[in-house]
Amino acid sequence: MWTWFHRLASPPTFYRFAERLAPWLLVPGLLLIGIAVWQGLFVAPADYQQGDAFRIIYVHVPAAALSLSIYTAMSVAGAIALIWRMKLAEVAVVTAAPIGASFTALALVTGMLWGKPTWGTYWDWDARLTSELVLLFLYLGVIGLHQAYADPRTAARACAWLALVGVVNVPIVHFSVQWWNSLHQGSTILSAEAIANPKMAPEMLKPLLMSMAGCYLFFGAVWLRRMQNGVLLRERRAKWVREMVLPALPADLPNARPPAGGPGTARRGDRA
Amino acid sequence: MSAAIAVFRRELRIALRRRAEWAQPLVFYGIVALLFPLGIAPESPALKVFAPAIVWVGALLAALLGVERLFRSDLDDGSLEQMLIAEVPLALLIAAKLAAQWLLTAAPLVLVSPLLGYGLGLDTGPVVILFWSLLLGTPTLVFTGGFAAALTVGAPRAGLMLPILVLPLMTPAVIFGGGAVRAAVAGLPPDAPLYFLGALLALSLTLLPMAAAGALRNAMG
Amino acid sequence: MSRLEVQQLVVSRGDRVVLEGLSFSVANGEVLHILGRNGAGKTSLLEVLCGLRRADSGRIDPQPESRQRHWIGHKNALNPTLSALENLHFWAALNGERLDDPRAALSAVGLQKAQQNRPSGQLSTGQKRRAALARLVAVPRPWWFLDEPLAGLDVQGLALFADLLGRHAAGGGAVLVTSHQPLPGTLPTLRHLDLSPAA
Numbered sequence: 001m002w003t004w005f006h007r008l009a010s011p012p013t014f015y016r017f018a019e020r021l022a023p024w025l026l027v028p029g030l031l032l033i034g035i036a037v038w039q040g041l042f043v044a045p046a047d048y049q050q051g052d053a054f055r056i057i058y059v060h061v062p063a064a065a066l067s068l069s070i071y072t073a074m075s076v077a078g079a080i081a082l083i084w085r086m087k088l089a090e091v092a093v094v095t096a097a098p099i100g101a102s103f104t105a106l107a108l109v110t111g112m113l114w115g116k117p118t119w120g121t122y123w124d125w126d127a128r129l130t131s132e133l134v135l136l137f138l139y140l141g142v143i144g145l146h147q148a149y150a151d152p153r154t155a156a157r158a159c160a161w162l163a164l165v166g167v168v169n170v171p172i173v174h175f176s177v178q179w180w181n182s183l184h185q186g187s188t189i190l191s192a193e194a195i196a197n198p199k200m201a202p203e204m205l206k207p208l209l210m211s212m213a214g215c216y217l218f219f220g221a222v223w224l225r226r227m228q229n230g231v232l233l234r235e236r237r238a239k240w241v242r243e244m245v246l247p248a249l250p251a252d253l254p255n256a257r258p259p260a261g262g263p264g265t266a267r268r269g270d271r272a
Numbered sequence: 273m274s275a276a277i278a279v280f281r282r283e284l285r286i287a288l289r290r291r292a293e294w295a296q297p298l299v300f301y302g303i304v305a306l307l308f309p310l311g312i313a314p315e316s317p318a319l320k321v322f323a324p325a326i327v328w329v330g331a332l333l334a335a336l337l338g339v340e341r342l343f344r345s346d347l348d349d350g351s352l353e354q355m356l357i358a359e360v361p362l363a364l365l366i367a368a369k370l371a372a373q374w375l376l377t378a379a380p381l382v383l384v385s386p387l388l389g390y391g392l393g394l395d396t397g398p399v400v401i402l403f404w405s406l407l408l409g410t411p412t413l414v415f416t417g418g419f420a421a422a423l424t425v426g427a428p429r430a431g432l433m434l435p436i437l438v439l440p441l442m443t444p445a446v447i448f449g450g451g452a453v454r455a456a457v458a459g460l461p462p463d464a465p466l467y468f469l470g471a472l473l474a475l476s477l478t479l480l481p482m483a484a485a486g487a488l489r490n491a492m493g
Numbered sequence: 494m495s496r497l498e499v500q501q502l503v504v505s506r507g508d509r510v511v512l513e514g515l516s517f518s519v520a521n522g523e524v525l526h527i528l529g530r531n532g533a534g535k536t537s538l539l540e541v542l543c544g545l546r547r548a549d550s551g552r553i554d555p556q557p558e559s560r561q562r563h564w565i566g567h568k569n570a571l572n573p574t575l576s577a578l579e580n581l582h583f584w585a586a587l588n589g590e591r592l593d594d595p596r597a598a599l600s601a602v603g604l605q606k607a608q609q610n611r612p613s614g615q616l617s618t619g620q621k622r623r624a625a626l627a628r629l630v631a632v633p634r635p636w637w638f639l640d641e642p643l644a645g646l647d648v649q650g651l652a653l654f655a656d657l658l659g660r661h662a663a664g665g666g667a668v669l670v671t672s673h674q675p676l677p678g679t680l681p682t683l684r685h686l687d688l689s690p691a692a
Contacts (some may be wrong), residue, residue: 007327069306082486137440144436148427153506158423161487162437165419165480167443176447176468238507278586286574289612350568357544358587359559365587493546 009088011231012240018224026221032214039207047204053117056110058207062215063107064128067135068170070100070144070219074142075167090156091230092223093163094146101139101224104217108132127177134173138166152234273332275360276368282370290448297334297377298384304330305388323392324402324453328446330388331406332413332439338377339417340434342369343425343488352425362485370411370418370481378410394457401456401466408469409449415476415484416441422484426491445472496520497636497667502551504537511537514551517686521635524658524668524680529688535671536567539638542669560588562636567644569625571615577604577624580613581631590632590691598631599624603653608685618645629657637661639670643677651677 007013040058047054074096081089111129112122123129141158149155200208235241287294308326312319346352355365385406389399420437424430452465497519504512511534519525527535540546542553543564571580577599585592592598599609602623608616613624622645629637646654655678658668662682670676676683 038627063652119321134440134443139437141433141437141440144433145423145427145430148424148430148433149491154426157490158427161483161490162423165441166481168475168479169444172444172472173440174448176444176451212356275589276589282572282575282579282583285579286572289574328589343570348568349572350566350570351572353545353564353566353568354570354584354587357559357564361586361588 009086011088011235011238012244014088015228015231015240015244022228025217025224029165029214029217029219029221031209033218034214036207036211036214039203040211044204044207045201050118053114054204055224056114058211060107060110060114061208062212063103063110065212066215066219067100067104067107067132069216070096070103071135071138071163071167071170074100075127075160075163077242078163081157081160082164087153087234088227088231090153091227093160093232094142094156094222095226095230097139097142097146097159099219099226101136101143103219104132104136104139108136125177127174130177131159131170131174135170138162138169141166275365276364279355279365279368280372283369284376287372287376294338294371294376297337298380300337301334301381301384304333305391309392320393320457323389323394324398324450324457326392327385327388327402327453328409328450329408331365331378331385331410331449332442332446334381335378335381335410335413335417336435336438338373339414339421339438342373342418342421342432346402347425347492352488353479353493355403356489362488363481366418366422366484366488367477367481370415370484373418374414378406378414382406382410398453398456401462402453404466405449405452405469408466408473409445410485412445412469412472412476413442415480416445419480419484419487422488422491424491425488445469448472496506497557498552498554499542500552500554502538502541503549504534504541504546504551505549506537510542510549513645515688519667519684521665522662522674523682523684524662524670525684525686526676527669527671527688528688529671533688533690535688536640537596539564539566539640539669539671543638552642557636557638560590561634562638563632563634565625565628565642565674566640569613569621571613571621571624574612576610577613577616577620577627580624581627584628585632588632592631595631598627601630602627603649619647619650622646623650623653626654626657629661635666637666637668637670639668640671641655641671643672643674655680656691 008017036058040055044055046052074093077089077092078095080086081093110131111132115124116122142162144156145162146159149158232241232245304327308322309319312322343352346355356362358365382403386399386403389402394402417438419439420434423437424433427433448465448468452462452469455462455465499518500516502515503510504515509687511532515534515538517525527538529535537546541548542557544556544559545564561644570584571577571623572583575583578595581595581599585595596606598607600665604620604623604627606622613621614628616624622642626642642654643651655676658676659678659680661668662680
């Protein structure tokens with residue numbers, strides 16, 4: 001297991017691995033999301049209190065769950081990058097941030113749209129909304145910090161530090177707002193009591209779980225693809241990139257093939 | 273330890289010779305606190321409601337003001353290199369630097385905060401809590417700012433980034449700080465938010481210098 | 494530590510490899526003049542040896558200890574608000590060193606008393622360089638890592654530096670120095686290390 005993990009950390013191995021794995025996540029993910037949307041919109045009955053407005057749950061809840069999961073994953077990758085100086089983990093940190101920011105924004109927007117018909121207001125400063133907003137800013141911070149540095153390694157490791165400090169921050173923000181007395185409804189599915197004694201009708205719950213799983217798979221596929229790109233960009237001078245990737249490109253693509261003897265040799269005095 | 277004391281004393285000495293620079297946050301703080309009542313209408317009862325937020329956000333902005341140049345001068349003149357390779361742990365030196373920064377920029381704010389509180393129409397009880405909340409909370413603000421400054425010190429384009437990095441990290445301190453004063457205004461016991469501020473303080477004093485040291489080393493290498 | 498051994502050192506800056514498997518050694522009493530055009534990795538090499546930068550791979554045996562080496566980089570490490578004397582005091586305190594006679598050290602590098610007390614931001618480029626070099630005199634350490642120490646020095650400054658270097662090497666110390674110009678004075682144990690690629 002450990003050696004497998006170690007081998008995977010080498011960029012070419014990872015690249016090949018991701019190339020094979022990504023479609024297996026993407027296709028079922030999109031399929032699940034598709035079925036969930038269809039069932040959620042047409043099959044599931046309307047809520048007796050919220051009417052049809054509740055159907056936004058099938059977008060909102062997965063997006064909110066992913067926004068937190070991605071940040072956690074990002075900070076774990078950050079810790080790995082800082083402790084073991086693993087290049088792949090550095091790439092993982094910076095490539096996760098834009099996806100996470102998108103899901104966070106989606107969760108915020110759908111939450112606001114949902115809030116209007118149910119609570120009568122688009123926005124309320126309750127614990128989840130506030131911490132979600134802070135989370136969005138943390139993501140934007142990581143994205144901005146990444147662009148502030150010219151050197152990709154320095155940039156990625158700075159992002160890793162920020163992700164680590166941020167991951168301590170999010171729960172603090174969450175609980176600090178909580179004693180403001182939350183308006184947000186409690187989590188309906190994620191507690192032992194709720195699973196034993198479900199509050200949600202099964203025909204409502206099933207599409208939600210499918211949509212959740214679909215979104216996680218979709219995220220996995222997108223993250224892998226983005227990491228592949230990140231690895232390629234980082235390793236563009238390495239031999240394996242030339243051997244593996246360039247032959248796949250059409251020959252007449254401008255700049256596709258670097259001048260002979262160019263990359264890979266890492267010329268000294270490049271910028272002299 | 274003597275190295276940390278040397279860093280601390282050096283900061284004070286430099287500040288003493290550049291008084292105008294260090295007075296800026298205080299003046300800024302005063303102006304912010306002055307503008308709010310003018311914006312709200314001075315005799316409005318709303319002022320009292322907003323007072324905790326005004327004082328706390330003012331403190332936050334003032335803390336932000338001084339943070340950007342925290343490591344800049346040492347980076348430019350090469351002193352930072354010497355600190356990086358000295359025998360003492362970098363985190364300790366950073367902690368000393370931030371302690372000096374707090375004493376220079378935040379401690380005066382804490383001291384004048386009762387005046388501002390009275391000026392904004394608070395009673396003595398809440399003013400005392402305001403003082404304590406700032407005393408407990410401002411070091412957290414300064415240390416958080418120090419971490420963000422360390423993250424961006426090597427990046428030429430990071431000046432504008434700093435508020436985006438700092439403000440989300442500072443929200444808990446503002447929530448508890450403002451919350452303590454609000455509780456006091458409402459006649460509720462402010463102990464709980466003050467304890468939370470204390471916990472945040474302990475967390476930031478111990479962890480943030482280390483994170484800042486790591487970020488600084490990364491930004492320099 | 495009587496000998497510094499560097500083996501197969503690989504150092505990169507960003508995605509550019511600046512040193513590709515560099516090996517050399519320096520012994521006590523030697524002066525190693527590191528040459529090479531801009532971007533050849535001279536500064537990077539010294540930074541790695543001093544612990545300011547990380548090598549990708551390779552061995553440095555032994556890595557010089559903090560209290561055993563002087564590092565004087567491109568920048569003088571002088572706060573412009575503080576005087577040369579105060580800067581020297583701070584540097585010593587930072588490193589846990591005791592200064593016996595800091596004024597004598599500053600005088601030895603040719604800074605008069607008035608110049609020692611003036612805010613160092615007001616000194617000339619050469620005077621600042623001298624104030625940085627005063628650390629070498631004030632606190633004896635066996636290993637010197639100097640990055641372009643001659644920049645900004647006048648004729649007297651060069652002579653003074655030559656004298657410092659000669660006495661340090663004669664006393665059994667080692668020097669690794671980068672410089673675009675030839676080192677002044679006659680150094681019997683001078684060696685060269687050229688980092689320019691053998692095109």
